[in-house]
Amino acid sequence: MKPALVTAIWWIRRDLRLTDNAALHAALTHAGPEGSVLPLFILDPALLNSAWVGEKRVAFLYEGLRALDDTLRACGSRLVVRSGAPADVLTQLVRDMGAHAICAERDHSPYARQRDAALLEVLPLELVDGVTLRPPGAICKSNGSPYTVFTPYSKAWKAAVRPLDSDILPPPAHLRTPTEPASEAIPDAPDKRAGTHFTASETEATRRLGAFVNGDAAPIYDYANTRNRPDVDGTAQLSPYLRFGMLSARTAVLAAYTAQARAPSADAAHSAESWLNELIWREFYVQILEAFPHVRSGAFRPVYNEIAWADDEKGFAAWCNGRTGYPIVDAAMRQLRATGWIHNRLRMIAASFLVKDLLIDWRQGERWFMQQLVDGDPAANNGGWQWTAGVGTDAAPYFRIFNPVSQGRKFDAQGDYVRRWLPELAHLPAASIHDPWTLGDDAQSRLGCRIGDNYPAPIVDHACARARVLDTFAAVRSAE
């Protein structure tokens, strides 16, 4: 077989898309009009076997790889999957194919940075930005240092040059790919049921975005109101797609701006902007993790590493399994385990309960979320946990302790969400669904929910737990 003139490798990591893909375009540029591009995904055991990776996210990835392969075949190409350490796989492919360049989207997570830094020494690796619209370092204070408070960061972010529709890189109509080497088979999901709640493809990401932003009655125009309602599908549910780059950050940001410009009312425009703010939060935490890598293993403010966390295996297991006795927490944790996704409001309620009510180290919860979440991202997950725990950048004030009963009443007023995930509470009226232990014995029997029998009694008393965590944090601050 006659080798193509020039071959460039498009090393796909978390950019499973053809539209607006700068790494793919860089590879095409290297290959030139006569050359070929090899789309490559490496199944890295160091990542796939990590304690921070769970089967739902892996299932989503594998399904996404199959979809990407289908899309590539439709334009004359194919996906090549290889297992192994990236250094070994890439070295061998470069040698066998005579590849001149390896183009990849820069990944800011700690493992990826270390991996890529080593590869840059020995391989023709070219990294291009794309995980976020504004790469770390692009938005800085006037003295050049990174922002650590969200609001000024977001103002500077919005003041930067806005993206244009014409910035979106079109997908290639045709992609020439060599017939060698062969691909390994894309593995089956470790759990066949895992990942079934999100269809993993660029097509689905595009469809979801369109459904969220298009039209005068688009959900984005109610987002400010409905985003906190776990009983309403008011969010875009795009996080898994942004996580794996089935949708580019630029495409999402442009959609937010376009929706804002077309908003039918001031309220609607405000809602569109609050969705944009969520995209900016994502970029904020990416640049925090890049600039302050110590947050990966400990608190942004090291004094909070001194907190005397409770060693409470039973409490942690109850939390993981949705058996705390607080319905909104338990419903959230059961949905998380079943589907790999929950609303941000529920993430805050559940996280606050673990840290503030059970006084369990936020890093245990951070890891559990990473294992369960389809959209699990080191930067966003770490930032969210540190915020809730009150130990991070721009953290929640120490006295902001969520009351699981009032949060339930406020955001799931009818109890519809709780009933969906806790069948044992299916017959409880709204008035008592968030504190079922207040029902008398007769009512419990009549409604089929017997506290301590088929639904647990609260594992902590919230008022006591609140006082305990306030004391614990105060002790650390005064010892400083």
Added chain:
DNA sequence: TTTTGAGTTGTTCGA
């Protein structure tokens, strides 16, 4: 260098 205003997402208590 100093000063000033501000800081995602809450709860509780008492008037």
Added chain:
DNA sequence: GTCGAACAACTCAAA
């Protein structure tokens, strides 16, 4: 039932 204040003091960002 509603409403405003208190919950500490600190750090950040910018003038």
